[in-house]
Amino acid sequence: MTQPSLRWREALGQWAIPEAIVEAAPERPWGFPPELFRWKPNEDRNSEMRPSRLRALEALPPGGSVIDVGVGGGASSLGLVPRVGLITGVDESDNMLRSFEEAARAAGVAARAVQGRWPEAADQVGPADVVVCHHVFYNVGDLEPFAAALTDHARLRVVVELTQHHPQSPLNALWKALHGLDRPTAPTADDAWAVLGAMGLEVHRTEIEVPPRWREVTPEVVAFARRRLCLGADRDHEIAVLLEEHGAQPQRVVALWWDGTAH
Numbered sequence: 001m002t003q004p005s006l007r008w009r010e011a012l013g014q015w016a017i018p019e020a021i022v023e024a025a026p027e028r029p030w031g032f033p034p035e036l037f038r039w040k041p042n043e044d045r046n047s048e049m050r051p052s053r054l055r056a057l058e059a060l061p062p063g064g065s066v067i068d069v070g071v072g073g074g075a076s077s078l079g080l081v082p083r084v085g086l087i088t089g090v091d092e093s094d095n096m097l098r099s100f101e102e103a104a105r106a107a108g109v110a111a112r113a114v115q116g117r118w119p120e121a122a123d124q125v126g127p128a129d130v131v132v133c134h135h136v137f138y139n140v141g142d143l144e145p146f147a148a149a150l151t152d153h154a155r156l157r158v159v160v161e162l163t164q165h166h167p168q169s170p171l172n173a174l175w176k177a178l179h180g181l182d183r184p185t186a187p188t189a190d191d192a193w194a195v196l197g198a199m200g201l202e203v204h205r206t207e208i209e210v211p212p213r214w215r216e217v218t219p220e221v222v223a224f225a226r227r228r229l230c231l232g233a234d235r236d237h238e239i240a241v242l243l244e245e246h247g248a249q250p251q252r253v254v255a256l257w258w259d260g261t262a263h
């Protein structure tokens with residue numbers, strides 16, 4: 001394992017929640033609620049200008065195939081309709097895959113859902129023209145094998161999008177206010193970039209600022225934050241006030257892309 005990979009893994013490890021807090025939590029603090037990641041074409045944050053979309057479209061032949069790793073509700077690949085002919089969505093969450101399939105049907109694009117964890121699930125998936133993977137890297141301790149499997153499944157290009165800072169960073173002020181706990185600030189997208197570079201990949205990079213994923217502090221957003229913060233619903237009002245204050249900041253997102261090696 002290279003130095004940057006070790007650094008990435010170690011820095012991510014710092015995000016572990018202290019055991020006593022997890023044990024006292026009313027529900028497990030991990031996982032993603034499908035409702036918050038549902039593909040809503042009308043609220044498309046992947047506007048025409050979004051580099052991750054442009055870079056994928058640039059490489060994708062008309063009617064070409066895409067693998068979307070950590071597909072969630074499909075926000076990373078459904079924006080490639082109508083150019084894309086087939087999307088294979090891979091996700092460890094069945095609920096997310098159902099949401100993706102429903103959204104793909106509504107968008108009129110052929111879709112296949114593969115349930116499993118990447119890279120372990122990579123054997124179940126043949127190569128595609130383009131592989132996209134958005135907002136998954138910070139979930140992955142061992143980035144090298146994960147990225148290697150993205151590369152060897154792409155005939156033309158891999159496009160990754162991630163936030164410059166850990167996606168839980170907007171909750172850091174809430175952790176401090178509600179638990180008195182300082183949360184980490186590393187790793188960042190720069191560290192991910194270093195991991196890919198140390199693997200010998202020639203990675204291109206650009207970044208932009210986008211509106212926050214959730215512009216309003218809805219009950220669903222409060223419930224998601226409450227779960228991450230290991231608190232009960234009795235704290236919802238405090239959480240909502242703090243989220244209004246700290247939550248809905250624009251995000252810096254980084255697009256990384258490189259050539260695939262599949263035949």
Ligand SMILES: C[S@@+](CC[C@H](N)C(=O)[O-])C[C@H]1O[C@@H](n2cnc3c(N)ncnc32)[C@H](O)[C@@H]1O
Pocket residue numbers: 032037069070071072073074075076090091092093096116117118119133134135136139140
């Ligand atoms: C933050 S969501 C992003 C969803 C979508 N790509 C987007 O940009 O809206 C992360 C998704 O990746 C999935 N996921 C995380 N790690 C994964 C892994 N190693 N293999 C497969 N899916 C994973 C989660 O279940 C979740 O649906």
